[in-house]
Amino acid sequence: MIAAWHVDVAIIGGGTAGCSAALALRKRGLTVALFERRTVGSQASGVNYGGVRQQGRHPAELPLSRRSREIWPRLPDIIGDDCEFAATGHLKLARTEAQMADLEAFAAFAAEHGLEIRMMGANALADAYPGMVSGVVGGSLCPSDGQANPRLVAPAFARAAARAGAEIHEHEAVTGVARDAAGFRLETDRGGRFTAGSLINVAGAWADRVAKWFGERAPIQAMAPNMMVSEPVPYRLPVNIGVCGAGLYVRQIPRGNLIFGGGKGWADRHRMVARPMADVSYSASARLAETLPWAADATVIRSWSGIEGYFEDEIPVIGPSTTTPGLVHAFGFSGHGFQLGPAIGEIVTELVVDGRTSTPIDAFSISRFQHAGHRAA
Amino acid sequence: MVERVVIVGAGPAGVRAAQTLAAAGLRPTLLDEAPATGGQIYRRQPAPFRRPYKTLYGFDAAKARQVHTAFDGLDGAVDHRARTLVWSLEGQRLCLMHEGGTENLSFDRLILATGAMDRVIPLPGWTLPGVYTLGGAQVALKHQACAIGERTCFVGSSPLLPYVAYQYARAGAGVAGIIDTTPRADKLRALPDLLAAAGTGAKGLYYMGWLASRGLRYRHAGIPIRIEGESHVTGVVVRMAGGRERHIACDAVAIGYGLKCEHQLADLAGCDFRFDSSNRQWVVAQDGVGRTSVAGIYVAGDGAVIRGADAAELAGERAALTVLEDIGRPVDRARVQKIDRRIAGIDRFRRGLETAFAYPHHLARDMADHVILCRCEAVTAGEVRHAVTQLGAHDINRAKAFCRVGMGRCQGRVCGPAAAEVIAGALQRPIEAAGRLRGQAPIKPVPISALADAAADLTVAA
Incomplete structure (x- = not known):
């Protein structure tokens, strides 16, 4: 029998969370092996809209989001690639007075966390963005928010981690893990056998399976963003836009393409397939044409989707296992994990190395799903 | 229940498929982006034009007329929707765009006869105004009676090369040069296979001979190095067979290296593909009579296998007969066998073409x-x-x-x-x-406004 290869930490899942963890762990001097059954960043991390947004976060997520925001502009130093991050601001638009009140409430909450959000009435919007938007009563602008290119981020973290000495195993799926006195024993579909002192479960929409190996329940669902991109049109939209009610989000990159989405596509996480749906594309396009009438003549050149892990309470699981020492979870970012990804690597590294993190994560404990009658089958 | 059979593409394959299904009493829907049936090869001229078939289609005039007549004779037996782009496919329905609006169309069985387009190899200067594909140059002439330039240089490795050059010269347009990247020896080597389909093979020789008789030299083994010009094409630099570089002054370049299948809809349908090493491209996997790996999805014509219009007509009819077989309708066995034999014969010719017009990858x-x-x-x-x-x-x-x-x-x-x-x-x-580029809707660009209109329709329907 071939002896298993030993690493300090094994990571299951090659999204931004896993790849940033691989890099952060190497920086703390640990040996790391990351397993990704396809290619790094090919699901939720790579197919999302590309919003780098703190505004509108679940209150529990804001400290995490603030921490991640500190990392984004430093990506060139950390991973040697800016991933097209630009602090363009994020403008959330309200179509009703009730939505406007929600935005105001969030702005007040954000201020307590030192995050500046400016309320803008219809006149202020018209002054700041003449002829840009219609059908809205106002909005709120978070100037420090922005956007980046999702396709680049996880691979860039993976390359940086590999340069730092991490083993990145693409096209290699972990088929089973056992825990014994020596630590975790992993087997892969390519016949690989590894042992690890610690295990990080960042397997996205498939992380419930890993949790279940350790008797933990995670009622994750697959969600597919319904994304579209237009041909390049003259650059006009300097800010990342979201419309209250999640019917539309849209940004324009300097090369001119409008990237937009809204609603949910179709996904089958077991077959690992997802696709946008025409009826959903119709609705998002209608919302775009109403909100940015000048954009309606542009043509859509591509649509896409991918699989995101989603919890009904719309916040992720982050934190130590409740059953197994040495196991740390971070998954189920419910469609808004892109901005958080760079910080997740640091946080899980702190949990593994220090046993604690300075960022509040109690709300994300997997224990919230472990109540009576809901034990993992 | 009457099967809803939809055919995408109204070229030779799509028209023959429609005719066959209509003859069996089905009323297929035939979708095509063009204003009229005929496809690229038998594309019809716009209404005000009165050019005779011989001028438009040359040796293929009779075939073009037959395909057009076959369709025109169908009258109301086919639901023909012209100027209709199929931009996506989701399960058992197609997403269409027609006159600036979009709509969905359900089907039980689908025949994809989506044709082919030129294969290009970029070179310095290929993005200059005045550079066209060979097929594009031909469409300009056939459809609009326009030449792409006053003096056009034809470059590449494609059966279209001698043909389009001939059509241009014949129409009185200037031909600055004809550069075939394939060595003459390969042409000669391919001759036995080419002449297996006597008529078709002889046409190519005729075009070359006709051009030569007008002093238009057909040069073999020339390699285009770059296209020159500042704001428009002014010339092409070619390395000739002997290794010497030569500048050919021209104001337009038509270039192409054979054809590539247009199979995006089959991709969206989830059909398996296989790599065809003989012409270095991915093709939809099929059983030879049109069935793909996805039940209810069939392919025919150059969108499935590049082997030309004659084979496309046969394959279109064959795929329709396969559909009829699959829904339990009687089919003429003798006809089926005859088609299969004739397609096999054309396959030999196709092998010859791939030698005679090798893809210089x-x-x-x-x-x-x-x-x-x-x-x-x-x-x-x-x-x-x-x-x-x-x-x-x-x-x-x-x-x-x-x-x-x-x-x-x-x-x-x-x-x-x-x-x-x-x-x-x-x-x-x-x-x-x-690998193969993953297909993603829309297959061709669709305006946001058109998608938005469909949302309004959905709301009304609800």
């Missing part, structure tokens, strides 16, 4: 780093190689994600084959290792 693989490979996104060959060797892109989809090759308006329909060669070269692996 090394021109793509060895493309200089500075050449713009993807014109939609202005991505150079060097940037694609960098994505492979420095960023770890292991196939064409990953290269697309990293450097945007094939990510623009045409979604890689134009640059895809050459990009795959560049990527395979950088990987130092066989071409099939570069």
Whole structure:
């Protein structure tokens, strides 16, 4: 029998969370092996809209989001690639007075966390963005928010981690893990056998399976963003836009393409397939044409989707296992994990190395799903 | 229950499929982007034009007339929807765009007769105004009676090369040069296979002879090095068979290297593909009589296998007969056998064509780093190689994600084959290792306003 290869930490899942963890762990001097059954960043991390947004976060997520925001502009130093991050601001638009009140409430909450959000009435919007938007009563602008290119981020973290000495195993799926006195024993579909002192479960929409190996329940669902991109049109939209009610989000990159989405596509996480749906594309396009009438003549050149892990309470699981020492979870970012990804690597590294993190994560404990009658089958 | 059979593409394959289904009493729906049936090869001229068939289609005049007449004779037996783009497919329904609006159309069985387009190999200057594909140059002449320039240089390796040059010269347009990248020896080697389909093979020889008799020399083994010009084409530099470089002054260039299947809808339908090493492209896997790996989805014509219009007519009819078999209708066995025999004969001719007009893939693989490979996104060959060797892109989809090759308006329909060669070269692996660009809707650009209108329709329907 071939002896298993030993690493300090094994990571299951090659999204931004896993790849940033691989890099952060190497920086703390640990040996790391990351397993990704396809290619790094090919699901939720790579197919999302590309919003780098703190505004509108679940209150529990804001400290995490603030921490991640500190990392984004430093990506060139950390991973040697800016991933097209630009602090363009994020403008959330309200179509009703009730939505406007929600935005105001969030702005007040954000201020307590030192995050500046400016309320803008219809006149202020018209002054700041003449002829840009219609059908809205106002909005709120978070100037420090922005956007980046999702396709680049996880691979860039993976390359940086590999340069730092991490083993990145693409096209290699972990088929089973056992825990014994020596630590975790992993087997892969390519016949690989590894042992690890610690295990990080960042397997996205498939992380419930890993949790279940350790008797933990995670009622994750697959969600597919319904994304579209237009041909390049003259650059006009300097800010990342979201419309209250999640019917539309849209940004324009300097090369001119409008990237937009809204609603949910179709996904089958077991077959690992997802696709946008025409009826959903119709609705998002209608919302775009109403909100940015000048954009309606542009043509859509591509649509896409991918699989995101989603919890009904719309916040992720982050934190130590409740059953197994040495196991740390971070998954189920419910469609808004892109901005958080760079910080997740640091946080899980702190949990593994220090046993604690300075960022509040109690709300994300997997224990919230472990109540009576809901034990993992 | 009456089967709803939909055919996409009203070229020779689609028209014959429609005719066959109509004859069996089904009323198929025939969708096509063009205003009239005929496809690319038998494209009809716009209404005010009165050019005779012989002028438009030359030796193929009789065939063109037969295809047109076959369709026109169907009258109300086919639900023909012209100017209709099929931009997506979801399960058992198609997403259509027609006159600025979109709608969905359900089907039980679908015959994809979506045809082919020119395969191009980018070279310096190919993005200049005045550079067209051979097929594009032909459409300008056939459809609008326009030449792409006053003095056009024809370049490439394609059965279209002698044909389009001949059509231009015949129409009185200036021909600045005809450069075939294939050596003459390969032409001669292919002759036995070409002459197996006597009429078709002889046509090519006739065009070459006709051109020569007008002093228009058909040059073999010439390699286009670059297209020159500032704001428009002014010439082409070609390395001739002897190795000497020669500048050919011209104001337009028509270029092409055979055809590539248009099979995006089959891809969206989830059909399996296989790599056809004989002409270095991915094709829809099928059982030879039109059935794909997905039940209810059939392919026919050049969108399935590149073998020309005659075979497309037969394959269209054959796929329709397969549909009839599959829904339990009686079919004429003798006719089925005859079609299968004739298609087999054409296959030999096709092998000959692939020798006579070899795809010079090394021109793509060895493309200089500075050449713009993807014109939609202005991505150079060097940037694609960098994505492979420095960023770890292991196939064409990953290269697309990293450097945007094939990510623009045409979604890689134009640059895809050459990009795959560049990527395979950088990987130092066989071409099939570069993989196949994943199909994503829309197959062709659709205005946001058209999609938005469909949402309004949905609301009304609800």
